[in-house]
Amino acid sequence: MNDLGPAPIAAPTLDLDTIRAQFPILAEPIHGKRLAYLDNAATTQKPLAVLHALDDYYRHANANVHRAVHELAARATSRYEGARDRIAAFFSTQREQIVFTRGTTESINIVARCFLLPRLSPGDEVLITGMEHHSNIVPWQLVGAKVVAAPVLDDGSLDLDAWRGLISPRTKLISVVQVSNSLGTINPIADMIAAAKAHGIPVLVDGAQAIAHSRVDLSTLGADFYCGSAHKTFGPTGCGFLWARSEHYESMIPWLGGGDMIRTVSFEHSTWNEVPYKFEAGTPDISGAIGFAASLDWIEQVGLDAIAAHEHELLEYGTAALAQIDGLRMIGTARHKAGILSFVIDQAHPHDVGAILDQDGVAVRTGHHCTMPLMHRFGVPATIRASLAVYNGRDDIDQLATALRKACRLLR
Helix, strand or coil: CCCCCCCCCCCCCCCHHHHHHCCHHHHCCECCECCEECECCCCCCCCHHHHHHHHHHHHHCCCCCCCCCCHHHHHHHHHHHHHHHHHHHHCCCCHHHEEEECCHHHHHHHHHHHHHHHHCCCCCEEEEECCCCHHHCHHHHHCCCEEEEECECCCCCECHHHHHHCCCCCEEEEEEECECCCCCEECCHHHHHHHHHHCCCCEEEECCCCCCCCCCCHHHHCCCEEEEEHHHCCCCCCCEEEEECHHHHHHCCCCCCCCCCEEEECCCCEEECCCCHHHCCCCCCHHHHHHHHHHHHHHHHHCHHHHHHHHHHHHHHHHHHHCCCCCEEECCCCCCECCEEEEEECCECHHHHHHHHHHCCEECEEECCCCHHHHHHCCCCCEEEEECCCCCCHHHHHHHHHHHHHHHHHHC
């Protein structure tokens, strides 16, 4: 499905012990305590399948791609381009529409510089939401667009009527996060894309927090641009992708100049390679792409339906458990949510709480989560964020709740 939503009533189950056994780092003691890793919205841990894929590449195929005829280069090129095929298949799209980037942030910057900037006139606007990550705010400002943000309601959901009312003749692009990294709110992107199309406005979807949790079919979604990061899908850091409609790629100027993105070069004039290589200058993150593909293989083996059902059940359990802690206030209670629990505790700074949790082996994220305007909206400088993944269980939530009660005793 294109919009994430509540888990199905009858969904596949998974064996949590078997899942956890595939993540060696989960057995790592932290300050002598069992690790409860609840910082998955920042980055996920890596299963053995990904670690083995990276190790195998560096042991048996390490070479540069595309530019040699020797055997190691052929192996590297085959695996790198095979990763592109695998990623394209995962998202139901064509391989030439997958451009490898350093991640979601770079992907959005490419759209800002290469697509939007040449089309901008003074006063032109980019319509976003009030829950966007800084990487979906700053790039538009850097190219000179006016950023217009639709308001967020008290429960953390988007004010969709207000959002519709902000679409105007000045709107050159609509850019929206599929799942909020700070609140877990799931935006109705299918409806939003349809509304944008009615006005002839292109849409970018930030899928960083969505792609490891539910199926995204780019052949039917209707977006103009879509992007994500490997490290949110149990893959390596520093690798991600940009997807765009072919006609946009053809009209866009290159992002960087250098090797592999050219067709011809002279001192007077250069011409560009075909897409996707037009946007992949220099030596790419070969191992990152290979690891990314391996992580998607792993996700499919576990099953996206099983992952979604497990995380949904755990979100409900965690919400109920945290509600029993005196002085704890949830930030973000939208009806349609992914596995993120953001909260504050009366009279306690989130950073102090996070430090105490760490001493008890609980890894959470504290801060503004690269969403300063959203923190301002809720009148807080920061939140404590526990974010879930498929290897989390009720024992992690219980460990979190126990450590939070300890923090409350120490900090009040």
